[in-house]
Amino acid sequence: MNDKRNIQTIAPFLAGDFVDLEQPIFDTDKYSVFLTENSNRFKNFKKYLIWKLHDSWITDFEIKSDKFKLNLNDFTTHVFADAIVEKFQVDVEHDKLVFPVILELKGNLNMEFFKVGEYGDLETIDQISVDEYLGEQILKLNDDFIEIAFELWHTNPNEDLPGERILMIASAKELNLSENQDEAWNEIFGEKYDDYYQYFKEQFESDRYVSDYTECLKLVDEYEEKIKKPTA
Numbered sequence: 001m002n003d004k005r006n007i008q009t010i011a012p013f014l015a016g017d018f019v020d021l022e023q024p025i026f027d028t029d030k031y032s033v034f035l036t037e038n039s040n041r042f043k044n045f046k047k048y049l050i051w052k053l054h055d056s057w058i059t060d061f062e063i064k065s066d067k068f069k070l071n072l073n074d075f076t077t078h079v080f081a082d083a084i085v086e087k088f089q090v091d092v093e094h095d096k097l098v099f100p101v102i103l104e105l106k107g108n109l110n111m112e113f114f115k116v117g118e119y120g121d122l123e124t125i126d127q128i129s130v131d132e133y134l135g136e137q138i139l140k141l142n143d144d145f146i147e148i149a150f151e152l153w154h155t156n157p158n159e160d161l162p163g164e165r166i167l168m169i170a171s172a173k174e175l176n177l178s179e180n181q182d183e184a185w186n187e188i189f190g191e192k193y194d195d196y197y198q199y200f201k202e203q204f205e206s207d208r209y210v211s212d213y214t215e216c217l218k219l220v221d222e223y224e225e226k227i228k229k230p231t232a
Contacts, residue, residue, distance in 0.1 A: 005122040007167060011149035013137040018116040018165055031137075038141055044177040045103065047205065049136070052076065053101065054211065056133045058152070063127070067106040068170055072133055074099040076211040077181045080200045083216035084193050092188060099181040107173030108145075114167040122167065130166060131155045139169070147171035199223045 008015045012026040032050070039046045053072060060071035077099040085092055114122040132153035140147040150168040185197055200219055203210050210216060 006120040007116050007122060008120045010122065010169070011137045011139065011151075011167065014135055014149060014151045014167070015120060017134070017151060018167070019118065019120045035138065038138075041141060041143075041146070042138075042175065044179055045175060048101070048177070049138070051135055052204075052211075053133050054135055056101070058130055058133055059098070059100070061130060063109075063111060066109045067104065068109055068111060068172070070103040070133075072101045072103070074101045074181055076204060077185070077200075079211055079213050080197070080216045080219065081185070081188065083213060083220055084189070084196060087217065087220050088193070090189070096188060099184045100178075101180065102178040104176045104178075105146075105148075105170055105172035105174070106176075109172045110170070112169045114169070116165065116167055125166075128154055128166060129157075130168075131163075134165065140171070144173055145171065146173075146175050148175075195227075196220060196223050199226075 007018050008021075008025060013028070013031060015021060015025060028050075035042070035046065035049055042049065053074065055075040056072040057075070058070065059073055060069070062069045062071075078097050081097045081099070082094070084090060085094075085097070111127070113125050113127055115125055116122060130152040132155075134151040134153055136151065137149045138146070139149055148170055150170065152166045152168055153163060154166045155163040186194075189197075196219075199222075200210065200216070203219060210219060
């Protein structure tokens with residue numbers, strides 16, 4: 001049965017990353033309205049929907065009984081921290097720049113893993129190691145159920161072979177997202193660059209694209225210009 005399922009019908013928002021599409025097949029404007037209308041259901045996760053967690057490293061992946069937990073190092077905060085380190089020559093090791101976000105699904109949990117063929121056909125596979133979060137699409141939603149398609153990256157253990165994108169479809173009764181970036185930032189930098197960090201968060205939550213290193217350096221310069229403005 002699963003060999004007849006296709007990503008273009010199951011998760012069309014993600015399909016373009018797996019197959020060549022001659023034209024768009026998904027109404028992103030309609031999807032954005034759907035997310036806004038159901039924002040209370042998504043809780044903190046709403047802030048990160050539509051590529052906001054793209055490229056985040058997966059630091060832990062755990063399925064126990066009726067609960068799924070995905071630990072991520074928030075890529076965008078990591079990039080901004082990298083910009084602060086570079087700009088002010090802060091003596092911090094790069095691999096210490098970890099800003100945890102924890103996504104949990106629980107209650108009536110169901111998980112499926114797929115490889116995606118050249119033309120989008122889904123091939124069911126066993127649970128596989130995944131290293132990076134690429135994107136997601138909310139598939140179904142009501143008061144007691146949420147189903148999400150996750151696009152994840154699997155690195156081949158054989159370094160001579162390429163990695164690949166994996167589709168994971170998870171459903172559960174409840175979704176929660178825990179943000180731990182503030183605590184991590186304070187542990188790494190203390191209060192010295194807190195004003196810069198708050199400005200970064202304001203821009204991130206305004207839907208400005210700030211996941212690029214050059215853009216983060218601009219944010220630092222912008223904030224410095226802002227505080228240098230002469231007062232009357």
